[in-house]
Amino acid sequence: MMAREVGDAIGVLMNAQPGSVSVHLNVTSCQAVIASCFDFSGRRNKIVYSDMNFPSIMYFWEGQRSRGARVHMVHTDDGVHVPTERLIEAIDEETLLVPISHVVFRSSFIKDVKAIVEKAHRVGAHVVLDCFQSLGNVPVDVQALNVDFAVGGVLKWLCGGPGTSYLYVRPDLAPKLEPKLTGWFAHEDPFAFEIGANQYGEPPFRFMQGTSNVPGFYTAMPGLKIIREAGVERIREKSKKMTARLIELADQRGWRVNAPRDPEQRGGTIAIDMPNAKEVCQELLKRDVLVDFRPRAGVRFSPHFYNTMEEIERAIATVDEILSRMGVAAMP
Numbered sequence: 001m002m003a004r005e006v007g008d009a010i011g012v013l014m015n016a017q018p019g020s021v022s023v024h025l026n027v028t029s030c031q032a033v034i035a036s037c038f039d040f041s042g043r044r045n046k047i048v049y050s051d052m053n054f055p056s057i058m059y060f061w062e063g064q065r066s067r068g069a070r071v072h073m074v075h076t077d078d079g080v081h082v083p084t085e086r087l088i089e090a091i092d093e094e095t096l097l098v099p100i101s102h103v104v105f106r107s108s109f110i111k112d113v114k115a116i117v118e119k120a121h122r123v124g125a126h127v128v129l130d131c132f133q134s135l136g137n138v139p140v141d142v143q144a145l146n147v148d149f150a151v152g153g154v155l156k157w158l159c160g161g162p163g164t165s166y167l168y169v170r171p172d173l174a175p176k177l178e179p180k181l182t183g184w185f186a187h188e189d190p191f192a193f194e195i196g197a198n199q200y201g202e203p204p205f206r207f208m209q210g211t212s213n214v215p216g217f218y219t220a221m222p223g224l225k226i227i228r229e230a231g232v233e234r235i236r237e238k239s240k241k242m243t244a245r246l247i248e249l250a251d252q253r254g255w256r257v258n259a260p261r262d263p264e265q266r267g268g269t270i271a272i273d274m275p276n277a278k279e280v281c282q283e284l285l286k287r288d289v290l291v292d293f294r295p296r297a298g299v300r301f302s303p304h305f306y307n308t309m310e311e312i313e314r315a316i317a318t319v320d321e322i323l324s325r326m327g328v329a330a331m332p
């Protein structure tokens with residue numbers, strides 16, 4: 001039953017109804033559960049998404065081509081965002097699913113989810129919202145957004161560990177779905193050990209398969225409690241100030257910032273493409289400045305509620321020091 005407890009603790013943070021969030025090992029397997037609810041043999045077999053999706057999501061859907069899925073990828077021009085109109089235009093009567101990121105991992109761009117859901121629903125398609133880069137930092141309200149599915153993991157903004165991901169399914173849609181990636185946890189009476197086809201039970205277990213990653217649940221729970229106590233609205237307000245300061249410091253040095261300038265359009269991560277970004281990232285890690293590097297984006301700084309403005313200044317001063325050691329002039 002702990003799976004339900006963790007699902008509900010995640011659900012509260014995205015205004016999901018109790019019992020509507022199941023837990024899984026990772027976001028990729030959540031896509032697989034969703035895919036297994038649908039049939040790609042009919043006319044409605046088009047999957048629309050953008051090249052700003054997290055690669056694992058693309059790899060998964062590309063892999064479904066051999067099962068009849070038609071993947072339509074919409075491209076970015078600037079590496080920061082894909083125009084909403086372009087995505088909306090691609091969603092048509094043959095579209096089955098629209099798997100999109102709420103906040104783009106490479107640029108922090110926040111998608112206009114409502115507009116995408118509105119178009120998808122108008123033509124009978126379903127939206128799968130990946131909240132990995134938003135939940136816990138940017139407010140998410142699955143009911144207000146009216147998404148059909150929402151997925152993500154707890155190891156980033158939710159301060160958890162690996163091995164716990166979540167799958168929200170719209171409560172009025174859930175009873176109509178019968179995932180083919182299924183197992184005894186999804187049975188209406190698993191401990192009856194009945195023989196034959198699965199008799200599907202209620203959500204959230206309806207979307208699960210077999211034995212859960214219980215150690216992962218223990219790593220997830222404390223972070224969820226802390227985020228709830230801190231409050232996502234307050235986290236967001238502080239985050240906007242910290243990301244603004246990071247952009248200001250990068251601008252002063254003439255470094256390229258791969259994020260929207262408008263604070264309302266960007267999430268909590270700022271990718272800065274300074275000279276020798278990959279090597280700079282390695283040096284920052286050696287000095288306990290915990291960042292990471294993404295090709296075509298640069299060094300990603302993700303300050304959270306526990307960080308201070310002083311730490312932001314210190315992180316950038318450390319980059320200055322690393323670059324000057326490398327013989328690269330820090331100031332333009």
Ligand SMILES: Cc1ncc(COP(=O)(O)O)c(C=O)c1O
Binds near residue numbers: 025056105
């Ligand atoms: C937007 C997004 N989706 C998914 C993932 C991870 O997927 P998985 O849980 O399958 O490893 C990440 C990882 O950082 C991500 O940023």
